Amino acid sequence: xxxxTRAGQExxxxxxxxxxxxxRMHQPASESELxxxxxxxxxxxxxxxxxxxxxxxxxxxxxxxxxxYDRIVAIDHERREITAESGIRLADLLRRIDELGWSLSAxxxxxxxxxxxxxxxxxxxxxxxxxxxxxxxVRCRLVTxxxxxxxxxxxxxxxxxxxxxxxxxxxxxTITLRCDLPFHLALTERPVRDRDWSQMIPHLxxxxxxxxxxxxxxxxxxxxxxxxxxxxxxxxxxxxxWVKYRRAVSARLYRRTxxxxxxxxxANRLIKxxxxxxxxxGFGTLYEATVTKSRGSTLELAxxxxxxxxxxxLFAELSAALNDRKNPAFAHIPMDVRFLQADTxxxxxAYQRDCVTVGCVTxxxxxxxxxxxxxxxxxxxxxxxxxxxxxxxxxxxxxxxxAVYPRWADFCSLRRRMDPHGKFLNPYLRRLFGEESxxxxxx
Numbered sequence: 001x002x003x004x005t006r007a008g009q010e011x012x013x014x015x016x017x018x019x020x021x022x023x024r025m026h027q028p029a030s031e032s033e034l035x036x037x038x039x040x041x042x043x044x045x046x047x048x049x050x051x052x053x054x055x056x057x058x059x060x061x062x063x064x065x066x067x068x069y070d071r072i073v074a075i076d077h078e079r080r081e082i083t084a085e086s087g088i089r090l091a092d093l094l095r096r097i098d099e100l101g102w103s104l105s106a107x108x109x110x111x112x113x114x115x116x117x118x119x120x121x122x123x124x125x126x127x128x129x130x131x132x133x134x135x136x137x138v139r140c141r142l143v144t145x146x147x148x149x150x151x152x153x154x155x156x157x158x159x160x161x162x163x164x165x166x167x168x169x170x171x172x173x174t175i176t177l178r179c180d181l182p183f184h185l186a187l188t189e190r191p192v193r194d195r196d197w198s199q200m201i202p203h204l205x206x207x208x209x210x211x212x213x214x215x216x217x218x219x220x221x222x223x224x225x226x227x228x229x230x231x232x233x234x235x236x237x238x239x240x241x242w243v244k245y246r247r248a249v250s251a252r253l254y255r256r257t258x259x260x261x262x263x264x265x266x267a268n269r270l271i272k273x274x275x276x277x278x279x280x281x282g283f284g285t286l287y288e289a290t291v292t293k294s295r296g297s298t299l300e301l302a303x304x305x306x307x308x309x310x311x312x313x314l315f316a317e318l319s320a321a322l323n324d325r326k327n328p329a330f331a332h333i334p335m336d337v338r339f340l341q342a343d344t345x346x347x348x349x350a351y352q353r354d355c356v357t358v359g360c361v362t363x364x365x366x367x368x369x370x371x372x373x374x375x376x377x378x379x380x381x382x383x384x385x386x387x388x389x390x391x392x393x394x395x396x397x398x399x400x401x402x403a404v405y406p407r408w409a410d411f412c413s414l415r416r417r418m419d420p421h422g423k424f425l426n427p428y429l430r431r432l433f434g435e436e437s438x439x440x441x442x443x
Contacts, residue, residue, distance in 0.1 A: 066116060083176040087115070094107065105135075137177055142172060214333070271333060302389070
């Protein structure tokens, strides 16, 4: 048995909703150990911090934990490039990027996930010119199904597929990101009526480099966060002292909605009044000012994207449905609305289109299967050409994706060439790629 291999136990995701038995857990600390783990496995999935709501990170006899494969291995000051092992937590990587005086175009709102997982699933932040984190990847080393290590650069034709590849083309070994010039943001946060912020989006994106909206169903409001590049902090307006208790209060209120979904209307209005009725300012680097540094395992998440030009029609339908008391979808708040610039990664939410992403959350993840908002939100987005977040909850499978991803067939063809025996497919991914009957998984 490998020096860093554990015998089988149960793999459990961050919120307890995904569970799988496994035979062996590999824990490589070097590229050679990662190669051995992949080559010696028949069917294998890598994983990081287990924070996916989708069943993409386990469910195979062999697993590769990247916890010990987490170092920064190279810094190129001239090119503003940083290379790290794929298991590094974003917290460690982003702090180092800040220390170097660099930045990225947009950052996800949490920093506990791994770099490899973030790249593979198109994890993203928000900005008028924001790009998914994967779009900063200019080079990578990939352990392929036969244990070969291949290096890809931004000039290779496979790179637009690799940048968002769900770990089905191989396991990322090291990843090189090209960073941007540094900047500071002066943030302003304030409540704005739905009828106003939803119509202001083009103006907001033209005027502010950073735009985010926390949509608050059943209240008539969104909590608008805008940021402008600045060298000096804005005139200070701090949040009320009790705002730090928002997550705890929300969790307590939403527990009651499991048996009484209509209680969500009261809960949302109370949460809005307590925690989203004030105006406040902030200042810092993008990482300092916009990334949540901690989050409990109390969520189940879905997220959908739609073309920016289609958002007004979608939001009109979405808000009407969620605010209709006859509709069983009593959505918890906030629903995170973010913005991305078009890119060229085949399976990116922003492939060939500027887009808006909208999150849907339940604070009672153990009851996620009964949370009607997930299905209602999905149905509405799919009517508008929506694309689901790869690491979050959705029901799309196989050919469903061909209708919304122009390069879906090309990606599937590349996947079959690079992994003809399905070494990197668990049962969920076989269904997702429509591969249930195309081959027998190796034993």
